[in-house]
Amino acid sequence: xxxxxxxxxxxxxxxxxxxxxxxxxxxxxxxxxxxxxxxxxxxxxxxxxxxxxxxxxxxxxxxxxxxxxxxxxxxxxxxxxxxxxxxxxxxxxxxxxxxxxxxxxxxxxxxxxxxxxxxxxxxxxxxxxxxxxxxxxxxxxxxxxxxxxxxxxxxxxxxxxxxxxxxxxxxxxxxxxxxxxxxxxxxxxxxxxxxxxxxxxxxxxxxxxxxxxxxxxxxxxxxxxxx
Numbered sequence: 001x002x003x004x005x006x007x008x009x010x011x012x013x014x015x016x017x018x019x020x021x022x023x024x025x026x027x028x029x030x031x032x033x034x035x036x037x038x039x040x041x042x043x044x045x046x047x048x049x050x051x052x053x054x055x056x057x058x059x060x061x062x063x064x065x066x067x068x069x070x071x072x073x074x075x076x077x078x079x080x081x082x083x084x085x086x087x088x089x090x091x092x093x094x095x096x097x098x099x100x101x102x103x104x105x106x107x108x109x110x111x112x113x114x115x116x117x118x119x120x121x122x123x124x125x126x127x128x129x130x131x132x133x134x135x136x137x138x139x140x141x142x143x144x145x146x147x148x149x150x151x152x153x154x155x156x157x158x159x160x161x162x163x164x165x166x167x168x169x170x171x172x173x174x175x176x177x178x179x180x181x182x183x184x185x186x187x188x189x190x191x192x193x194x195x196x197x198x199x200x201x202x203x204x205x206x207x208x209x210x211x212x213x214x215x216x217x218x219x220x221x222x223x224x225x226x227x
Contacts, residue, residue, distance in 0.1 A: 052085070076089065100143075103143060107143045109203070139161050150219035202225050
């Protein structure tokens with residue numbers, strides 16, 4: 001009698017509890033599916049960020065060892081290094097081109113050489129408008145300059161260089177042209193360069209790499225190296 005009563009109670013309990021597993025799974029999924037997606041996106045972007053840093057480092061290593069990235073042949077090398085990220089350098093050109101930066105694609109590379117101008121360097125110029133300032137000695141850009149991260153056009157962290165340059169990207173009057181001043185260089189050089197000392201900076205911008213959604217959280221990957 002007791003066993004029969006217990007059996008009937010168990011049946012009624014199972015009947016009332018039927019479907020609880022589905023509700024619990026639904027609640028669990030609401031939390032876990034976004035977490036799994038976020039984990040996948042973050043992991044993928046981390047891998048892509050490491051790849052972008054390696055590409056930028058390789059370009060920088062070649063840059064400081066004399067590779068002239070104002071030539072088409074050198075830019076072809078960079079395009080091969082960035083294979084899979086959409087670095088486009090357009091049709092071939094002869095000689096030097098300091099701004100080959102309207103080619104479409106998803107990558108923009110900007111190489112800068114900067115120098116600190118002290119009294120010794122200024123001795124050869126009168127007047128020397130840019131004394132005690134960082135100036136651009138050379139700048140070369142290629143790829144697609146108008147790419148955007150989350151709707152905002154990318155730009156160098158060093159500031160906008162507006163000086164007159166040669167076809168190879170060399171600033172023609174770095175001691176007197178105020179457009180040659182590197183507005184933000186002092187922020188990034190924790191140890192100030194000495195008079196006449198130069199440094200090389202490579203900045204690369206990768207928009208929407210790999211997948212068809214924007215890289216989290218900035219909408220792209222920016223990487224830089226100071227040499």
